[in-house]
Amino acid sequence: MSYLSIEFGLVFIVFFAIYWAFRLLPKLQNTLLLLSSYLIVASYSLQFAVILFIYTCAIYFFSVMIATSKRYAKCWLILGLSAAIINLALFKYFDFFRYELQSLLNYLNLSILLPVITVLIPIGISFYTFHSVSYLVSIKKKELSVAKFWDFALFLSFFPSIIAGPINRAKTFLPQIAVSQPREVLEPYRAFTLIMLAVLKVYCLGGLINENWVTPVFSNPLEYSTLDLLVGLYAYAMQIYLNFSGYTDLVTGIALLLGFRLPINFNFPYLAFNLREFWDRWHISLSHWIRDYIYIPLGGSRRGFIRTQINVMCAMLLSGLWHGAGINFIIWGACHGVGIVVLNVLDRYTGRGWITQRSPIIARFITWHYICFTWLFFYCESLPDALDYLTALSQNFLIDSHYTEAFLSICVIFLVYPLCKNIPNWCTLQLSRTNRGFLPIIFIFILWLTIYFAPSGVPNFIYANF
Known part of the structure; x- marks a missing residue:
């Protein structure tokens, strides 16, 4: 039963009432x-x-x-x-x-x-x-x-x-x-905001991006131009973020309604200026788990520079293998490991944050494209599929583009994305000023809009497969 299905929503409402009857x-x-x-x-x-x-x-x-x-x-x-x-x-x-x-x-x-x-x-x-x-x-x-x-x-x-x-x-x-005192609903307005954001992210935005850009391009990359293939990579990067962060928003909101706090799992990862910062912002509970239970026990950064890089590669390879039993996930983890090792070497010889200090937008631009490149191996089920995509990306310059407007739209999104940072807090503040009697109306209206614009069917949670 999907947590975004109508059936789950109805069952949860009944469960919520019974659960708090025994407060x-x-x-x-x-x-x-x-x-x-x-x-x-x-x-x-x-x-x-x-x-x-x-x-x-x-x-x-x-x-x-x-x-x-x-x-x-x-x-x-x-x-x-x-x-x-x-x-x-x-x-x-x-x-x-x-x-x-x-x-x-x-x-x-x-x-x-x-x-x-x-x-x-x-x-x-x-x-x-x-x-x-x-x-x-x-x-x-x-x-x-x-x-x-x-x-x-x-x-x-x-x-x-x-x-x-x-x-x-x-x-x-x-x-x-193991509490003995009665629980309370935690931050109800924030919980409501997170659930609404989850519905919009996963059901509507993620579904539309997948249907219009990701699936068509990845299903037959050899037929698309280099510009279209870039759109496909950018789109998948956005889809997996919307899907996974949306799921995290949903379950965090549900947990708050039940009186529990879950750890923060995302912090605007595509604002990162380098790969290390990306992993401090993406799937935070996993990256910190790998740090504490794999990287540090291996020696962390305590045994010299070369050993540190070996530990980084081991941790990132295990991260890739954790995501799935396939050579594609191992390559994905290796790409992130190599990227962090190269970053560490550059920091050692040029100074930490050399590019970021001189041009934050270029640092973010390079990080974004490297992450999009690695998502290719994450998406493709086999290495030949990924190589076909890379071949087309490097050769199909002369093919007419289908997604020029989409490419320009993504460029605009990349530039304005930092301005979206405070949207969740702003929504929570506005809801806290709203009469509680209007909250169900707002919820139903947003749900109706989402169902109206979203593709048919209930979207899957990508990370449920891992």
């Missing part, structure tokens, strides 16, 4: 949240809910052993992290590595046939794996005591964030579950 009983509210979360997971597949519960039991066992075994706590942590990684690798990467390993065996003329097993990827497995890692590490560092089992089960399955994030840290989210 004085937060433990009962937790039970309602846990049941609803498992029902949503089971709506994709009952097996997914069973896998999640078994996984929850296993990780909880390891957390108890870490907390109670003073001498062997590190060993239990390693076992717990290994179990989490093996579980993720089995369900998400088995088919990919089986195919690659079988190709290697065939190349070496070894008559070994690996078994063919159809493995379905459980919904949200990447996100609840990362949640569990943060929990185990927090237990080992004594940042948390062992949670009650059902509180921990809700932490892993919390329905607003299980499908496509953001990634919650145990030390900040579990205390929100």
Whole structure:
């Protein structure tokens, strides 16, 4: 069930009323949240809910052993992290590595046939794996005591964030579950604004961009001019941002209405002046997770300049692999790793922010185009598809353009984008000055406009696939 569907909206209204009817009983509210979360997971597949519960039991066992075994706590942590990684690798990467390993065996003329097993990827497995890692590490560092089992089960399955994030840290989210005082709706006007922005971003703007520019160009790039192919890249960069940030806005708004705060996941990433800043603004919960649980444990920047660059490449390659079991995602991660390494080298020999200090617009222009280039590998399902696109991009100068007006429009959007920075806060302020009785009317009007202008069908959340 899509969170943007009418069905989900109606069910959530009923759930919202029941949930707040037990405002004085937060433990009962937790039970309602846990049941609803498992029902949503089971709506994709009952097996997914069973896998999640078994996984929850296993990780909880390891957390108890870490907390109670003073001498062997590190060993239990390693076992717990290994179990989490093996579980993720089995369900998400088995088919990919089986195919690659079988190709290697065939190349070496070894008559070994690996078994063919159809493995379905459980919904949200990447996100609840990362949640569990943060929990185990927090237990080992004594940042948390062992949670009650059902509180921990809700932490892993919390329905607003299980499908496509953001990634919650145990030390900040579990205390929100284990409250004894009555909860309250948090920042209702901001929640309302975020939900409206999500509907506009994902349903309308993202859908229109995908239908008019992304799908036509990427479906047959050899037929389009270089200018059109640039429009396709720019359009996909906008679509994935609108889709993912829109989803984050939606679930953040839903969480606020339920009395929970989710971490900030986006901060106008296309205003970044370099790749490092981009990753401080894009999918922030993931980039910070990779920093804290991969990059820093590898040594971070503490072991010399060359080792730092190796750590950066390892972190970005793992980031690419996390997004999907495919060579295209590995290349995407490698492109970002190489880009950051080159930036670090330039900073070392020319001074930090050399280009930005001299021309911020050029720095942002270069960063934007490099990011758009990397999105090509993110979108294409295979390397040959990406190479076809690059070939056409470098050769189709003489073909007549179909999207000249679109190209000029995107140029204008790029220039005025910084002015949009305060739109969410401005909308929240205006709504706070509006009579509450008019809010449903405003909501219905915006929803009607969105449905009227948006393409038919309910759009998918791109990051739900990861």
